[in-house]
Amino acid sequence: MKPIPFEYFAPTSTEEALEHLANLGYNGKVLAGGQSLIPAMNFRMARPGALVDLNGIPELAYIKPTADGGLAIGTMTRDSKVEHSPEVAQRFPLLLEVMPNIAHPQIRNRGTFGGSIAHADPAGQLPAISIVLNANLKVLKKGGERWVKAEEFFLGPFMTVLEPEEMLAEVVLPGLPPHTGSSYQQVSRQKGGYSLAAVASVVTLDTAGKCTSARMVMISVGDVPILSEAATRILVGQKPTPEAIAEVAEIAASKEIDPGTDIHATAEYRRHLVRVLVRRSLSTAFERAAK
Amino acid sequence: MTTHTIKVKVNGVEYVREVEPRRLLSDFLRHDLGLTGTHVGCEHGLCGACTILFDGEPVRSCLMFAVQANGHEVTTVEALGTPEKMHPLQEAFHEKHALQCGYCTPGFLMTLKPFLETHPNPTDEEIREAIDGNLCRCTGYEHIIEAVKLAAEKMATRS
Numbered sequence: 001m002k003p004i005p006f007e008y009f010a011p012t013s014t015e016e017a018l019e020h021l022a023n024l025g026y027n028g029k030v031l032a033g034g035q036s037l038i039p040a041m042n043f044r045m046a047r048p049g050a051l052v053d054l055n056g057i058p059e060l061a062y063i064k065p066t067a068d069g070g071l072a073i074g075t076m077t078r079d080s081k082v083e084h085s086p087e088v089a090q091r092f093p094l095l096l097e098v099m100p101n102i103a104h105p106q107i108r109n110r111g112t113f114g115g116s117i118a119h120a121d122p123a124g125q126l127p128a129i130s131i132v133l134n135a136n137l138k139v140l141k142k143g144g145e146r147w148v149k150a151e152e153f154f155l156g157p158f159m160t161v162l163e164p165e166e167m168l169a170e171v172v173l174p175g176l177p178p179h180t181g182s183s184y185q186q187v188s189r190q191k192g193g194y195s196l197a198a199v200a201s202v203v204t205l206d207t208a209g210k211c212t213s214a215r216m217v218m219i220s221v222g223d224v225p226i227l228s229e230a231a232t233r234i235l236v237g238q239k240p241t242p243e244a245i246a247e248v249a250e251i252a253a254s255k256e257i258d259p260g261t262d263i264h265a266t267a268e269y270r271r272h273l274v275r276v277l278v279r280r281s282l283s284t285a286f287e288r289a290a291k
Numbered sequence: 292m293t294t295h296t297i298k299v300k301v302n303g304v305e306y307v308r309e310v311e312p313r314r315l316l317s318d319f320l321r322h323d324l325g326l327t328g329t330h331v332g333c334e335h336g337l338c339g340a341c342t343i344l345f346d347g348e349p350v351r352s353c354l355m356f357a358v359q360a361n362g363h364e365v366t367t368v369e370a371l372g373t374p375e376k377m378h379p380l381q382e383a384f385h386e387k388h389a390l391q392c393g394y395c396t397p398g399f400l401m402t403l404k405p406f407l408e409t410h411p412n413p414t415d416e417e418i419r420e421a422i423d424g425n426l427c428r429c430t431g432y433e434h435i436i437e438a439v440k441l442a443a444e445k446m447a448t449r450s
Binding site for chain 1: 293295311312313315318334335336339342345348349350351353354355356358359361402419420421423424425
């Protein structure tokens with residue numbers, strides 16, 4: 001249970017980190033909080049030749065309010081900082097619900113917001129949350145910058161559009177309109193454990209009570225977080241009814257997901273959970289939006 | 292493989308050591324510094340036995356490399372109390388039978404020390420949340436929760 005030997009670089013600026021990544025190419029890997037990478041290295045499932053440690057770069061850790069009511073979160077912001085941030089609680093109550101479910105307090109003290117997204121674990125919460133909140137991801141490489149929508153960031157389990165010389169630098173969450181409600185629902189075998197299935201919804205109502213936006217994402221039931229098309233198609237333009245929500249749940253559970261069977265749960269049980277959690281998540285989100 | 296020189300303060304003492312990058316912080320504390328109070332259980336972040344304070348915050352020492360502690364401060368269970376003068380948490384664990392084999396105990400103690408400093412009067416629910424990252428196979432946790440409540444009382448009357 002020890003990693004293979006590797007080279008270690010501890011840059012003190014973003015520029016220096018990008019320089020290392022450019023030199024190392026496929027041999028290099030970013031070390032953020034390390035709470036997923038280091039266990040993978042201990043198991044020797046991950047065998048990077050060199051690590052570029054971002055922990056000595058204070059400029060990558062921040063939570064900045066943006067003018068549109070959103071937030072810009074630096075990639076190295078610790079999960080525990082997000083969990084306890086008053087700005088996050090005020091602007092994105094969804095995150096307040098999600099954060100305590102990410103592993104354990106000791107892990108959240110070290111794990112990072114951007115690291116979790118870049119790691120792209122299909123059972124991880126933050127990749128899905130970045131999608132449902134319509135995040136823009138700032139990707140840097142030596143001499144270059146590009147922005148990627150969270151929806152287009154994830155390619156497969158632990159696979160993203162990031163090139164070896166690139167790093168995720170910032171996560172920008174656009175502000176939510178008034179009369180927006182959200183809800184996170186998950187079932188896991190124990191607190192802090194991986195979810196067997198989870199659903200996050202963000203919905204917006206107009207003054208007449210009609211739904212103007214419905215985003216819903218499902219976790220642990222496919223190779224990547226799955227954004228429901230049915231939720232948007234069925235709910236937008238209507239007043240939300242229990243029947244419409246039940247229809248979304250039925251389509252999501254039967255057609256939109258691709259759950260697997262493992263020692264924790266069967267695919268059939270995961271479909272059942274999604275059917276229940278979609279209903280809970282959407283109805284709670286609409287109740288909150290109506291307040 | 293290149294080694295790195297690190298300077299790290301552990302329990303108030305400054306150490307300068309040469310380490311390979313792959314040296315886990317848990318192994319550095321135990322093997323290089325001889326501080327065997329920090330226990331190693333699962334080595335992949337599940338069990339919490341290796342919890343230490345890193346710049347005052349509880350973290351898993353098996354999920355950090357020693358080289359990352361360069362310039363930082365580490366506190367291990369050795370700094371908590373002595374057999375003659377135990378920390379209130381240690382007294383309470385003793386009195387309430389919050390341990391049997393003791394393997395997980397250092398991790399519980401290092402998780403709970405900062406917790407009680409910020410939660411002087413915790414509810415059962417808060418205690419359960421605080422220790423959800425520490426596994427114990429002996430006690431069934433009930434005695435640990437009793438001990439945390441007793442430790443909180445002890446700390447309140449002494450301060």
